[in-house]
Amino acid sequence: MKPLSRKTAIITGASSGIGRATALALAREGANVVAAARRFDRLEALARRIADEGGNALPIRCDVREPSEVENVVDAACKQFGGIDILVANAGIMPISLMRNLHVAEWMATVDVNFKGVLASIAAVLPRFLAQKSGHIVTLSSVAGRKVYPGSAVYCATKYAVRALSEGLRMELSPSDNIRVTVIEPGAVITELLETITDRAALEEIQKNFEEGRALQAEDIASAIVYAVTRPPHVNVNEILIRPTFQEL
Numbered sequence: 001m002k003p004l005s006r007k008t009a010i011i012t013g014a015s016s017g018i019g020r021a022t023a024l025a026l027a028r029e030g031a032n033v034v035a036a037a038r039r040f041d042r043l044e045a046l047a048r049r050i051a052d053e054g055g056n057a058l059p060i061r062c063d064v065r066e067p068s069e070v071e072n073v074v075d076a077a078c079k080q081f082g083g084i085d086i087l088v089a090n091a092g093i094m095p096i097s098l099m100r101n102l103h104v105a106e107w108m109a110t111v112d113v114n115f116k117g118v119l120a121s122i123a124a125v126l127p128r129f130l131a132q133k134s135g136h137i138v139t140l141s142s143v144a145g146r147k148v149y150p151g152s153a154v155y156c157a158t159k160y161a162v163r164a165l166s167e168g169l170r171m172e173l174s175p176s177d178n179i180r181v182t183v184i185e186p187g188a189v190i191t192e193l194l195e196t197i198t199d200r201a202a203l204e205e206i207q208k209n210f211e212e213g214r215a216l217q218a219e220d221i222a223s224a225i226v227y228a229v230t231r232p233p234h235v236n237v238n239e240i241l242i243r244p245t246f247q248e249l
């Protein structure tokens with residue numbers, strides 16, 4: 001039997017990058033995968049790939065900024081697979097910019113997706129996790145949740161918030177309700193994340209860290225998530241920080 005047989009995992013932001021790689025990796029470990037994001041064609045292609053590999057996947061269109069859409073994902077997951085065991089709250093954007101350039105709409109969007117979207121995802125699974133006295137919540141913070149970079153103030157603020165939230169969740173829910181919490185903190189990973197940057201100066205600065213062959217691959221992060229969620233029930237992997245070897249800060 002595979003380690004995650006009969007388990008169901010919801011992954012937000014599964015249409016690309018770390019979320020997609022995590023969906024594939026969890027399915028290979030035997031999990032039923034519920035893949036959520038806005039680009040449904042990408043999710044359908046992912047679900048076909050998982051099915052071709054012998055796994056189970058349910059693609060669902062979802063914008064994490066809409067709490068009711070995240071609740072629909074949870075309802076659909078329960079209907080299809082009978083419950084939920086793992087949430088990977090991964091959906092995120094990184095439209096970094098210098099504060100002086102006043103990309104205010106992007107500041108707000110970053111908070112809405114990276115922080116409020118994580119809150120909505122947690123709210124959607126929590127009643128079930130509390131009722132079943134088990135569950136695993138994996139959040140995606142970042143090295144930017146430990147260190148502030150000029151030009152990334154708002155993004156860093158959301159990732160600090162996700163890290164604080166994860167620690168608060170763990171303290172409240174792990175000892176009393178057997179709900180495990182893992183925060184993943186990647187350094188530079190080559191994904192589509194930089195495509196959300198419209199501020200040229202900020203993009204030029206950050207691109208140096210995302211060099212092909214030196215930066216991390218999405219699969220490097222997916223394997224850390226697999227590690228966290230396949231430990232025995234008494235092991236709560238709280239935090240994993242992963243930098244590319246070349247990355248100093």
Ligand SMILES: NC(=O)c1ccc[n+]([C@@H]2O[C@H](COP(=O)([O-])OP(=O)(O)OC[C@H]3O[C@@H](n4cnc5c(N)ncnc54)[C@H](OP(=O)(O)O)[C@@H]3O)[C@@H](O)[C@H]2O)c1
Pocket residue numbers: 012013014015016017018019036037038039040062063064065090091092093094113140141142143185186187188189190191192193194218
């Ligand atoms: N790449 C890195 O270097 C790095 C480092 C540290 C942390 N992270 C974090 O890792 C997570 C995944 O990012 P990635 O690097 O894999 O980037 P990515 O390839 O751009 O993936 C981001 C995912 O989030 C989804 N998403 C964005 N807005 C959404 C919304 N409103 N509702 C639902 N889904 C939404 C996107 O799907 P749709 O557009 O289809 O909705 C996509 O699937 C993010 O939280 C990011 O902050 C990344």
